[in-house]
Amino acid sequence: MPELPEVETVRLGLQEFLPGQAILSINTDWANSLPIADELIENYLLNAKVESVKRRGKLIIMPLTSKYSLLIHLKMTGQLVYRPNSGKGFGGGHPSDSLIDKLPNKSTRVTIKLSDGILFFNDQRKFGWVKLEKSQGLYRNNAFLSKLGPEPLEDSYTFELFNAAIQRHPNTSIKAAILDQTVLAGVGNIYADESLFAARIHPLTKAGLVSTIKLKRLYKSIREVMSLSISLGGSSDRNYVDAKGNKGSYLKFAKVFRKEGSPCPECGGVIKKIRAAGRGTHICPRCQKLVKPKS
DNA sequence: CACTTGACCTGTCCGC
């Protein structure tokens, strides 16, 4: 499930290779993965060049020379893998059993031919998509982008911003609050569980009942956990790979996610799996006590 | 209006 660190890792990989390349063709075998009218593809996608590869929350954004931007959301099982034409990029090669030598595969939904290589959008569960929108006013006009909360890893992201957004949702669980992309951008299930554990907060605690001290810890742990994951190439749970087809290693360092039944690394208690915000949720019941409202 | 649940999909795993 690509979250901010996984999408950022993909972005960093693509940024190395795509800028300056022209889009020669685009094809799909699953129309929902590529909801772009033929006319727009013809006029604003084909022969346009990629200017850069950006990210906002979990969304990849590629401004093109046509004044339109490609938007790509990986959702749950999306992969965005680049294979250079022979002799270009990756110099030094990659393992011979690499994913990129076996593309397209049965999960390939969209194939984009570029001047120097091919970009494959694979998506087992077909939740993700590739869209094309006008670059002008994109962040204001796009329904998702216009509501998206701040980028948590930017220097300008302060505790005051985090706290004010959390306090707007006092009656929802703290886990639902940090998963809410309008509160802050980029947190998904893995980093929600890991950062709540690091801050010693029970995920079902109502957001309005989390003390300021614990909220400060949470603000810090969200940033630390996601920064660490980016440095490790993200989390490869089932599907995730980066732009070169490589897996990330963050989950080796995860303390509670998918660790039910194992001892808590802090107190030795048994990690449990519960349900919170409609998702599988991993906690140490000893380290993360539920705060109940005063009756 | 605030919040929760279901739909979108496919592959894997578990129990019978």
Next chain:
DNA sequence: TGCGGACAGGTCAAGT
């Protein structure tokens, strides 16, 4: 071994 059902969880739409 086969089969049905639960489960995985990002986002939007529908429901409470």
